[in-house]
Amino acid sequence: MLSIKEKRLRRIMKEGRCVLLAFDHAVEHGPHKYEGVCLDPLRIASIADKGKADALIVHIGTGRIIKENYGKIPFIIKVTGRTSLSPTMVQEIVTTVDEAIDIGAIGIAATVYVGSSMEYVMLRNLAEIKLRCLQEELPLFAFMYPRVNDKKTTNVNFVRYAARLGAELGVDVVKTYYTGSKESFERVVKECFVPLLVAGGIKTEREEEFLKIVKDAISAGASGIAVGRNVWMRDDAIEMLRKIREIVVKK
Ligand code: FBP
Secondary structure: OHHHHHHHHHHHHHHEEEEEEEHHHHHOOOHHHHHHOOOOHHHHHHHHHHOOOOEEEEOHHHHHHHHHOOOOOOEEEOOOOOOOOOOOOOOOEEOOHHHHHHOOOOEEEEEEEEEOOOOOHHHHHHHHHHHHHHHHHHOOEEEEEEEOOOOOOOOOOHHHHHHHHHHHHOOOEEEEEEOOOOOHHHHHHOOOOOOEEEEEOOOOHHHHHHHHHHHHHHHOOOOEEEEEEHHHHHOOOHHHHHHHHHHHHOO
């Protein structure tokens, strides 16, 4: 018989694959970075719903607004955060797992900047979050993002290290950066012994460029994608999400 956690995970990752819509960017980067883009949570909910995302990754306040005004969309609640105004490369706990449960989350997400000068804080927090997820039977999605000198890197060796760390530490699903080629990403996937999702990254100029990244990441062995900017920054966001889904979800 499946445990509650396995059932929740299967709900998100049907047949082991998923397309998640990420919308934590107004926290991570600030709304001023998205001039001209409508950041209304209900618009994003509608994209997730109509584009058939398996779940929406949001912070708790956004989740509440959507739940109250849009209805039932599966949520993964992000419980760590930081603003880009802070010079310190650390995500602190900003929401408790209990609050996430309160709005009916079926998964929890937390970021670790692997290699940052504050890595120890995020690893300690991860231990605490993992324990609560275990107690509540909630799958934990860890965003394992490498940093060198506190700067983002997509260098394959650092991405491999970050992804492997997530698996070693016992999270359920790892999400990390694309390394730029199918061959390099294969190495990341091979060494990460839990399901691995690729992060979308900055919006590409042409949608075909992004769809190729999705294809290559999936053929490298990724279990899916958590995408944000490459969907909701486009005018045809719903159609884009559907196209991504066509690639990711096994027929
Ligand atoms: P994107 O598809 O827009 O890259 O979203 C995925 C994500 O992990 C978000 O959850 C997060 O806000 C963002 O990327 C972080 O990106 P970066 O590390 O470039 O600041």
